[in-house]
Amino acid sequence: xxxxxxxxxxxxxxxxxxxxxxxxxxxxxxxxxxxxxxxxxxxxxxxxxxxxxxxxxxxxxxxxxxxxxxxxxxxxxxxxxxxxxxxxxxxxxxxxxxxxxxxxxxxxxxxxxxxxxxxxxxxxxxxxxxxxxxxxxxxxxxxxxxxxxxxxxxxxxxxxxxxxxxxxxxxxxxxxxxxxxxxxxxxxxxxxxxxxxxxxxxxxxxxxxxxxxxxxxxxxxxxxxxxxxxxxxxxxxxxxxxxxxxxxxxxxxxxxxxxxxxxxxxxxxxxxxxxxxxxxxxxxxxxxxxxxxxxxxxxxxxxxxxxxxxxxxxxxxxxxxxxxxxxxxxxxxxxxxxxx
Amino acid sequence: xxxxxxxxxxxxxxxxxxxxxxxxxxxxxxxxxxxxxxxxxxxxxxxxxxxxxxxxxxxxxxxxxxxxxxxxxxxxxxxxxxxxxxxxxxxxxxxxxxxxxxxxxxxxxxxxxxxxxxxxxxxxxxxxxxxxxxxxxxxxxxxxxxxxxxxxxxxxxxxxxxxxxxxxxxxxxxxxxxxxxxxxxxxxxxxxxxxxxxxxxxxxxxxxxxxxxxxxxxxxxxxxxxxxxxxxxxxxxxxxxxxxxxxxxxxxxxxxxxxxxxxxxxxxxxxxxxxxxxxxxxxxxxxxxxxxxxxxxxxxxxxxxxxxxxxxxxxxxxxxxxxxxxxxxxxxxxxxxxxx
Numbered sequence: 121x122x123x124x125x126x127x128x129x130x131x132x133x134x135x136x137x138x139x140x141x142x143x144x145x146x147x148x149x150x151x152x153x154x155x156x157x158x159x160x161x162x163x164x165x166x167x168x169x170x171x172x173x174x175x176x177x178x179x180x181x182x183x184x185x186x187x188x189x190x191x192x193x194x195x196x197x198x199x200x201x202x203x204x205x206x207x208x209x210x211x212x213x214x215x216x217x218x219x220x221x222x223x224x225x226x227x228x229x230x231x232x233x234x235x236x237x238x239x240x241x242x243x244x245x246x247x248x249x250x251x252x253x254x255x256x257x258x259x260x261x262x263x264x265x266x267x268x269x270x271x272x273x274x275x276x277x278x279x280x281x282x283x284x285x286x287x288x289x290x291x292x293x294x295x296x297x298x299x300x301x302x303x304x305x306x307x308x309x310x311x312x313x314x315x316x317x318x319x320x321x322x323x324x325x326x327x328x329x330x331x332x333x334x335x336x337x338x339x340x341x342x343x344x345x346x347x348x349x350x351x352x353x354x355x356x357x358x359x360x361x362x363x364x365x366x367x368x369x370x371x372x373x374x375x376x377x378x379x380x381x382x383x384x385x386x387x388x389x390x391x392x393x394x395x396x397x398x399x400x401x402x403x404x405x406x407x408x409x410x411x412x413x414x415x416x417x418x419x420x421x422x423x424x425x426x427x428x429x430x431x432x433x434x435x436x437x438x439x440x441x442x443x444x445x446x447x448x449x450x451x452x453x454x455x456x457x458x459x460x
Numbered sequence: 461x462x463x464x465x466x467x468x469x470x471x472x473x474x475x476x477x478x479x480x481x482x483x484x485x486x487x488x489x490x491x492x493x494x495x496x497x498x499x500x501x502x503x504x505x506x507x508x509x510x511x512x513x514x515x516x517x518x519x520x521x522x523x524x525x526x527x528x529x530x531x532x533x534x535x536x537x538x539x540x541x542x543x544x545x546x547x548x549x550x551x552x553x554x555x556x557x558x559x560x561x562x563x564x565x566x567x568x569x570x571x572x573x574x575x576x577x578x579x580x581x582x583x584x585x586x587x588x589x590x591x592x593x594x595x596x597x598x599x600x601x602x603x604x605x606x607x608x609x610x611x612x613x614x615x616x617x618x619x620x621x622x623x624x625x626x627x628x629x630x631x632x633x634x635x636x637x638x639x640x641x642x643x644x645x646x647x648x649x650x651x652x653x654x655x656x657x658x659x660x661x662x663x664x665x666x667x668x669x670x671x672x673x674x675x676x677x678x679x680x681x682x683x684x685x686x687x688x689x690x691x692x693x694x695x696x697x698x699x700x701x702x703x704x705x706x707x708x709x710x711x712x713x714x715x716x717x718x719x720x721x722x723x724x725x726x727x728x729x730x731x732x733x734x735x736x737x738x739x740x741x742x743x744x745x746x747x748x749x750x751x752x753x754x755x756x757x758x759x760x761x762x763x764x765x766x767x768x769x770x771x772x773x774x775x776x777x778x779x780x781x782x783x784x785x786x787x788x789x790x791x792x793x794x795x796x797x798x799x800x
Contacts, residue, residue: 298705299639299670323666326701330639330670348737361666361738364747369638378770381740395735397688398701400721407704430718 131366131373132342134318135161135359137388138171138198139210141350145393147173147180148188151197153391157347158198160383161205165375166359168206168231168257168342171198174352176212176235177220184215192227199228206231206257213243218250225254233289234280235261237442238268241276248283259318259342260285266296266409267440270308277313287316287342292331295324295354295402296409299334306338318342323354324406326398329365332357336371347380347388352412353402360384404430408437417446421453431456471706471713472682474658475501475699477728478511478538479550481690485733487513487520487527491537493731494529497687498538500723501545505715506699508546508571508597508682511538514692516552516575517560524555532567539568546571546597553583558590565594573629574620575601577782578608581619588623599658599682600625606636606749607780610648617653627656627682632671635664635694635742636749639674646678658682663694664746666738669705672697676711687720687728692752693742700724744770748777757786761793771796 138157142149149157154171161169171194173179173187180187187194191209199207208231209224221232232251234244244260251258260280265273277288290305302319309317319335321328321344332343345359363377405412410433418436422429435452477497482489489497494511501509511534513519513527520527527534531549539547548571549564561572572591574584584600591598600620605613617628630645642659649657659675661668661684672683685699703717745752750773758776762769775792 298673298709325705326663326666326669326698327673327705329666333638333667358666358738360740361743364743365638365665365667368747381743385740389739395737397735397737398698399729400700400725403701403704403721407708 127336127339127371129341131336131371132167133359133363133373133375134168134170134208134342134344135166135346136170136344136356137161137346137350137359138169138194140170140174140344140356141346143174143352144350144355144396145391147185149194150189151193154194154198155201156387157383159201160379160387162202164379164383165373166205167374168208169198169202170208170210170233171195172209175215176210177216177224179212179215192223195224195229196227208233208257208259210235210261211247212236213247218247221247221251225256229256231257231259233259233261235263235291238262238265238273238276241279245279245283248280248285252284257286258284259287259289261289261291261320263291263293264411264442265290265305266292266294266301267442270304273305274308274312277309277315281313281315285315287318288313289318289320289342289344291320292322294409294411295322295328295406297331298325298327299330302331302334303338306335306340310339316341318344320344321357322351322406323349323356323396323398324402326354328357329362332362333365336366347384348392349396350388350392351396353405354398355396358396404433408433410436410441411443413443414441414446414449417449421450424450425453425457427453427456427460467676467679467711469681471676471711472507473699473703473713473715474508474510474548474682474684475506475686476510476684476696477501477686477690478509478534480510480514480684480696481686483514483692484690484695484736485731487525489534490529491533494534494538495541496727497723499541500719500727502542504719504723505713506545507714508548509538509542510548510550510573511535512549515555516550517556517564519552519555532563535564535569536567548573548597548599550575550601551587552576553587558587561587561591565596569596571597571599573599573601575603575631578602578605578613578616581616585619585623588620588625592624597626598624599627599629601629601631601660603631603633604751604782605630605645606632606634606641607782610644613645614648614652617649621653621655625655627658628653629658629660629682629684631660632662634749634751635662635668635746637671638665638667639670642671642674643678646675646680650679656681658684660684661697662691662746663689663696663736663738664742666694668697669702672702673705676706687724688732689736690728690732691736693745694738695736698736744773748773750776750781751783753783754781754786754789757789761790764790765793765797767793767796767800
């Protein structure tokens, strides 16, 4: 590591075990678990702790899966044990509303990340503006950024910046990027906009830690992680590993990485339903660059038309299908079966 | 990925599931398993298939653990189902001998990788020279290369090159490197020596795939992998993931990555004893940069002197302890306990 690459600013670690990680435990976090994890993260020096249903506040539903415990209860309980970290919720406009955000704020959330598809940042402007006038820390969060060029990302991020966002978070939602993809996007944003940049990675190609490191080298100041990499499919950037890597390279995170290791091993690992490894399903999502929610639909269509699921996923990636276009999966499977 | 970074040569994939992977299954491979794995690897287009006890030929012993099935039987059975790949054995001078290599060759091995500590390449010269005169493909293999400067590695690699090695393999045995460490070593070797370079990675810092990709970008032509990352601790570079990444980036490996995914999921995963995840133990080995064999000794010393095992590992890394110096672990633990 050349000293020229060291970003001398403090790197803020954002833990989303209790939000993105909740997908991997079917949104079954209990109050006791939330308190143990949030309290441990805070003591370890994590800067922002995100807690919500995996699909953001009020995601608990028949569509996205019901939470075992009302997220407002979890937010309130976590808020009581946090001394230094910000307590954030995720809000996906269309699922959650400003009214829902008000409730989360009343129960203790002092930060919000408002997430949209990479081409739809404009629908988050009002949410970010509301959060700022309410005194909250507000983040604009672009999902599926592997599908957009650096130029498009800059264009979209400007909506967030103009609305007053405290930083802009780029998510590799499908775990489809390699480090150079991350570098191109983070550096373009850094050059164009005077608002800090964050990065959120998934491990489908076993590159989550490397991609997060590339983001930091390009000047990102906020990095999303989860304990043990807890998350859907291949999972997220493994927090205790990433912090240990940054520490060894001389970056300043303020995180006590040994404490984070203990939290991951003693508190989070015992509640995991399965190990966070890269199996074929999640590898293919990263390889094809498609939404994880496509997987179940793809398997059904594959069976119906006698086509390998992999072939359908690759075709969906080529056609740049996005969430909401699940109906097209059957059409793609039918077309592939005709070509055969 | 800039087109300038694409290495247009064929990248040779070297699978060591049946050698380095054997550590993770206590050297328990059966003839049936070896045949299924070697046959599947060959069909998937793997270039070199390595098979031996995890510590190289004749590693089966009370020191390193006994193999369930004589490795010569496994070599012979694997050799019968391989049509295109080279069949390699590992030889660690001091454990295996030229006489042992002769036996492996008689049973079907046509390639050998001779491995030494990064500063001791000279002890492998006679083995490589013998293999070459016997018509074998011969590889010089430097272990623990994170402990040596690029200049030292070049100096040592020259012993292998002068002995006639077909390529020189650099191993990050502790999984302690970040991509820039790999780049510095591979590029120095490429610049200094006109023999192809290979790379062998471990996943202790969750960087095995990224480090292998960095090696390829710097011109390495041989990359070690295992199915599902099977290997001690955090495991090795996960072959089916790495090949999928290279394929997506446009590299030429000749590997059918979907076939490799199926082999990993259907044949290798069912025989694994534990998932290949990064737990604290293996993370600490990578963080401290020490031999995995230190772990058990460290735990015992930690208990005896009431010191956290992590503190001992970090100190061992600082003192640059190498294999064979296990006796010093107790001294280090004692000294740390006195400081307390």
